[in-house]
Amino acid sequence: MILATQFLNIALAITFLALALGQVMAMVRLLLGPTSGDRVLALDTMVINALGLVIVLGIYKGVQIYFEVALLIAMLGFVSTVALARFILRGDIIE
Amino acid sequence: MTAQIIGTYFVCLSLIIGSGFVLVGAIGLLKFNDPMTRLHAPTKVGTVGIGMLLIASIIHSFDIGQPSTHELLIMAFLFVTAPISANFIGKVNIHCQACDTPPPPADGDTWSTLDVPVPDSER
Numbered sequence: 001m002i003l004a005t006q007f008l009n010i011a012l013a014i015t016f017l018a019l020a021l022g023q024v025m026a027m028v029r030l031l032l033g034p035t036s037g038d039r040v041l042a043l044d045t046m047v048i049n050a051l052g053l054v055i056v057l058g059i060y061k062g063v064q065i066y067f068e069v070a071l072l073i074a075m076l077g078f079v080s081t082v083a084l085a086r087f088i089l090r091g092d093i094i095e
Numbered sequence: 096m097t098a099q100i101i102g103t104y105f106v107c108l109s110l111i112i113g114s115g116f117v118l119v120g121a122i123g124l125l126k127f128n129d130p131m132t133r134l135h136a137p138t139k140v141g142t143v144g145i146g147m148l149l150i151a152s153i154i155h156s157f158d159i160g161q162p163s164t165h166e167l168l169i170m171a172f173l174f175v176t177a178p179i180s181a182n183f184i185g186k187v188n189i190h191c192q193a194c195d196t197p198p199p200p201a202d203g204d205t206w207s208t209l210d211v212p213v214p215d216s217e218r
Contacts, residue, residue, distance in 0.1 A: 004103035011107040015148070018114035022121030022140065029124050029133075032215035037130050037187040045124055045137040048145060048173075052117060055148045055166075058104070059155050067152075067189055068167050074169055078176040089190050 015056050023049045040084045047077030106151045120144060120146040131194045134184055141177040141202030146170055 023046060026086035051073045058066030083093050116139045122137025149166040156163045188194050189207065 001100055001103075002101045002141040004107075008103050015110045015114040015117075018118045022117045025121040025125045026137075034190055035130050036186065037184050037191060038133060040187060041134060041137060041184050044184070045140060046118070048137070048141050049117065049121075050142075051169075052113070052145050055145070055152055055169075056110070057150050059110075062155075062159055062163060064156065064163055064165075067163070067169070070123050070166075071169055071172070074172050074176075078172075078180060079118045081179065081180040082183055083179070085187050088187050089183075 012056060012060050016053070019049050019052050019056065021035070023053075036088050040081060040087065040088070043084070044077065044081045047073065099158055102154050106155045106158065109151035109154065110149045113144050113151065116144035116147065129194070130134065130188045131185065134181060134188070138177060138181060141173055145173055 014088050026042045026045040026049065029041055030046070033039040033042060051070050054066055054070045054073060058064070058070070100112055111214045118141035123139075127133045127136060149170050152166050153164055
């Protein structure tokens with residue numbers, strides 16, 4: 001059991017690192033992004049990576065309450081992506 | 096070798112696979128050189144990456160003795176909404192002429208994305 005717990009801690013550290021690296025790479029694309037579509041895509045990826053960070057934090061702490069946070073972030077991310085894309089397409093969100 | 100230990104190893108495996116796909120998606124987003132090509136890379140983050148992390152969360156909740164399968168809700172929500180947001184971003188790319196415009200339709204129509212909306216007074 002001690003060996004398995006050590007493995008779990010290593011895996012959690014690797015996952016935190018990968019998600020943080022992904023967040024940084026998406027941020028670089030957000031700054032570089034030649035078109036506005038790239039910027040919306042980078043923001044969408046950052047929201048999904050933040051969702052992953054919340055889920056992994058929930059595993060790390062062993063608390064169930066992080067599930068609601070993750071669900072809220074997923075919904076907010078989808079709505080904001082669609083709103084941004086629609087604003088670029090039409091110049092207006094609700095016509 | 097009890098079920099709990101085997102479950103912990105499965106949690107580790109799912110976490111590693113998920114983080115691998117997250118990295119693949121992020122590198123693809125950074126390295127590809129065309130907006131439409133860049134669009135396809137982060138879909139791996141949204142489906143396989145987060146899916147494996149959620150599976151790890153489910154197995155871990157069974158491991159620590161508080162079983163819950165709520166995470167399937169997030170998975171279903173992400174699988175439903177990922178194509179819709181990808182479609183919207185693709186439309187933005189077409190609209191901003193960031194990629195080749197699609198060929199004109201046969202009967203002299205325009206694509207609905209490129210159609211200019213008619214003001215209400217002229218309808």
